[in-house]
Amino acid sequence: MKHFLAALALCAAPAFADSPCCATGDLGLVVERASGSVLLVDRSDHAALARIEGLGDLSHASLTYSPDERFAFVFGRDGGLTKVDLLDRAIVARTIQAGNSIGGAISDDGKLVAVSNYKPGGVKVFDTETLALVADIPAEGKTIGLADLPGRRFIWAVWDNGHAYLGDFSGEGPVITDLGHVGANPFDAVVTDDAHTYLIGLFGEKGVTAIDLWEENPKPVRFLKDYGKKEEDMPVYKMPHLQGWAFTGGQFVLPAVGQHELLWVDRETLQEKGRTAMHGQPVFIIAQPASPYVWVNFATPSNGVVQIVDSRTHEVVRTLEPGKAVLHMEFAPRGAEVWVSVRDDNKVIVYDTRSFEKKGEIEAQAPSGIFFTARAHQPGL
Amino acid sequence: MMSTLAALVAAPAMAEIPAPRATELEHMVIQDCGSCHGLTRKGGLGSPLTPAALSHAEPEGLALIILDGVPETAMPPWRPLLTEEEALWIADYLLKVDP
Numbered sequence: 001m002k003h004f005l006a007a008l009a010l011c012a013a014p015a016f017a018d019s020p021c022c023a024t025g026d027l028g029l030v031v032e033r034a035s036g037s038v039l040l041v042d043r044s045d046h047a048a049l050a051r052i053e054g055l056g057d058l059s060h061a062s063l064t065y066s067p068d069e070r071f072a073f074v075f076g077r078d079g080g081l082t083k084v085d086l087l088d089r090a091i092v093a094r095t096i097q098a099g100n101s102i103g104g105a106i107s108d109d110g111k112l113v114a115v116s117n118y119k120p121g122g123v124k125v126f127d128t129e130t131l132a133l134v135a136d137i138p139a140e141g142k143t144i145g146l147a148d149l150p151g152r153r154f155i156w157a158v159w160d161n162g163h164a165y166l167g168d169f170s171g172e173g174p175v176i177t178d179l180g181h182v183g184a185n186p187f188d189a190v191v192t193d194d195a196h197t198y199l200i201g202l203f204g205e206k207g208v209t210a211i212d213l214w215e216e217n218p219k220p221v222r223f224l225k226d227y228g229k230k231e232e233d234m235p236v237y238k239m240p241h242l243q244g245w246a247f248t249g250g251q252f253v254l255p256a257v258g259q260h261e262l263l264w265v266d267r268e269t270l271q272e273k274g275r276t277a278m279h280g281q282p283v284f285i286i287a288q289p290a291s292p293y294v295w296v297n298f299a300t301p302s303n304g305v306v307q308i309v310d311s312r313t314h315e316v317v318r319t320l321e322p323g324k325a326v327l328h329m330e331f332a333p334r335g336a337e338v339w340v341s342v343r344d345d346n347k348v349i350v351y352d353t354r355s356f357e358k359k360g361e362i363e364a365q366a367p368s369g370i371f372f373t374a375r376a377h378q379p380g381l
Numbered sequence: 382m383m384s385t386l387a388a389l390v391a392a393p394a395m396a397e398i399p400a401p402r403a404t405e406l407e408h409m410v411i412q413d414c415g416s417c418h419g420l421t422r423k424g425g426l427g428s429p430l431t432p433a434a435l436s437h438a439e440p441e442g443l444a445l446i447i448l449d450g451v452p453e454t455a456m457p458p459w460r461p462l463l464t465e466e467e468a469l470w471i472a473d474y475l476l477k478v479d480p
Contacts, residue, residue, distance in 0.1 A: 034411070034420060059420040077419050100424055118425060142426065159426070187426075187455070203455060235450065235457030238416050239426065300413050301462055325412070343412065366412070 024069040024086050028330070028372040030341065030348055031074075032365040033058045038074060039364050040089055043332060043339075043372055046350050046360030050089040056080040056096075062103045062243070062369055065376035066128060067110035072371070073128070075104040081115055083131055086373070093131040097124050103243075105148040108379065112169055114154045116146035123156055125169060135174045137167060145189025145200060145242065147380050149213060155179075155198055157186040164189070164200065164211060164220065182209040182220040187257075190242040191380040199252065201242055208254060210270060223270040224254070224263060233258030238283055238299035243381070246287035246294040249311040253294050255282035262296065264314055274314040279305050284328060288353055289335035293317070297326045306340060318356060322349050330370035341367035398470045406471055411480075417455065421480040426455055430475050443472035 027049075030039040037053040055061075057078035064073050071092070074082040079098035082091055100119035106112070112134060114125045121142050125135040141160025149155055152170040157163065164179040164186070184204025191198050191213070198211040200220075207225040211218045240255035247253075251273060254263040262276040262285060280302025287294050292311045297303065303325050308318040324344035331338050337359060340349045343366050350360035375381040398406070411420060417427035428434070435443065447468040450458035459468065 057419060057421050057423070059415045060425065077425060078421070078423065100419070102425070185455075204453075235459075235461065236455070237413065237457055237459075237462075239455065300409075344408075 022087060024373050026373075027069070027086050028339075028370060029063060029072055029074075029084070029086075030339075030362075030364050030367045031058050031061045031063070031369040031371075033061060033343075033368040034366040036076075037365065038063075038072075038084065039362075039367070040086060041348075041362060043337075046362060048362050048364070052084055052089060052091060054091060055082045055084075055094075058368070060102060060368075063371050064104060064106045064113070064381065065371070065373050066106070067376055069373040069376045071128070073104065073106060073113045075101055075115055077101065079117065079119075081113070081126065081131060083128075095126070095131050097126070097133070098122075102142070102144065103146055105146050105154055107148055107152045107154070107169065108150050109152060112152065114146055114148075114167075116143040116156060118142040121158065121160070123154065123167065125154075125167075125174070135167075135169065137165075137174065137176060139165075144186055145198075147189070147191040147198070147243075149191065149195055150379065155189075155191065155211075155213075157182055157189050157200055159185055159187065162186060162204070164198065164209075166218070179211060179218055180220050182211070183207060183222065187239050188242040190245045192247055192252075193378070193380065195379050199242065199245065199254075201240060201254070201257065203236075203239070203257060208265075221270070224265065224272060227256055227259070227263055227272070234260065234281065236281055236299065237301070238281065238303075240282055241284050244284055244286040246285045246311075248287045248294060249292055251311060253285050253287075253309075253311065255285055257281075262294075262309060262314075264311070276309055276314045276316065278316070279307055279319065286329055286331065287311075288338070289331055289333060291335055291353070293353075295329050295338060297329060300325070303327070320351070320356065322351075323347070327368045328370050330372055333372065333374040339370045341370055343367060397466055402467070403470065406467055407474065410471055410474060422475070423480075432476055432479060435476055438472075438476070440469060440472040440476060443475060444468040447471055 026043045028041045036055045040050045056076040059077045072084045079101045083093040085092045098117040101117045104115040122138040139158045141158045146156040154167045164182045166177045168175040183202040186200045187203040189200040200209040209220045252265045264274040280298030296307045306320045322340045323342035328341045348362045418430045419425045422430040448460045450456045
């Protein structure tokens with residue numbers, strides 16, 4: 001018996017030694033945009049664990065996670081696609097897949113990662129294991145708003161020709177469907193949390209476009225066609241971002257482009273339900289999980305402020321001043337805390353969402369996007 | 382490093398921009414212009430702004446684009462935030478300093 005146990009121990013030991021030491025559910029990455037690095041953070045400890053370098057130009061960088069929350073796929077501005085191992089804290093694969101890219105998405109089964117490219121315009125799809133090219137879908141311009149849909153599908157739109165496309169990668173070869181003209185210069189788009197609606201923001205004309213993805217033959221429907229037409233537009237010093245666009249209390253909350261306002265729209269009827277005057281041009285509008293509140297940050301020169309709005313009353317309930325150049329906000333999955341990146345102060349501030357007290361502060365180099373691994377399980381992220 | 386670069390550019394051509402403001406302008410070019418044109422100015426939603434990409438441009442023309450924007454595109458007018466001298470300083474910076 002002793003011998004048997006010893007033998008078992010011998011067998012078992014190497015296997016355990018190879019196993020990673022830590023779980024990843026509490027981890028996240030903060031993009032350090034100017035230094036081409038990402039900071040590995042621990043959400044519960046409010047701590048930076050490691051800096052991973054060598055990711056290229058990370059202005060406007062975003063990332064998505066593998067289903068096991070071990071790997072991040074980082075989409076850099078310079079066309080770089082980088083696979084980062086959160087446990088080994090290292091880059092495991094990297095490819096420069098285009099001259100200029102803007103974001104990406106992972107398929108629902110975690111097998112494919114798609115990148116949205118500006119130059120040359122189009123979508124490239126890669127194997128998540130090896131980053132080998134699986135499909136190359138050219139476009140007549142810059143692709144924006146790339147998101148995953150159930151069943152190994154992706155959806156995107158093209159800034160230059162104003163069309164949206166659905167790509168089905170579940171079969172032998174990709175099947176691409178043109179969903180029609182959605183409007184002039186779509187600047188970003190997002191899939192609702194239930195994968196029911198693809199919402200497309202327009203820069204070239206007033207209005208927003210919705211596509212019902214549960215329809216047999218999805219078609220673009222315009223709404224909010226006249227918002228802000230009476231007022232003179234103000235300059236837009238930073239394009240609003242729609243990933244994280246808030247869906248709350250039966251409403252969509254949208255950034256008015258060229259107006260310092262939030263637009264509240266009934267989710268069912270697509271009719272406007274109200275507006276909220278804001279501190280500046282809204283950039284991110286993100287719903288605080290398990291609450292009626294949305295948090296909003298702003299374009300330069302008004303980007304030192306974060307405002308919190310109640311979706312029931314459409315009123316600003318709190319204005320915070322985290323510091324110079326607030327670029328992004330990421331909530332703990334259950335909403336108790338929010339992490340706010342303050343680029344020009346080189347730090348990330350953690351707030352308690354009930355008391356608005358500072359719970360922590362983490363040094364980071366010109367931080368922008370914050371991404372917790374819980375995103376691995378959310379459609380559209 | 383940033384302030385050194387700013388000082389180098391500011392000193393010969395645009396002496397009327399005080400050094401602290403020049404440092405702010407350089408930061409603005411890298412971070413805020415970089416949002417659309419890339420931190421390395423190789424382009425994005427906006428066109429490339431490297432000295433090579435701008436080799437045929439005049440500083441005065443670039444300054445006007447910065448101040449008044451380009452209609453029907455995402456390039457906004459920066460006149461509310463910049464003086465004419467500051468726009469010219471940025472134009473000069475774009476033409477002379479490699480990212």
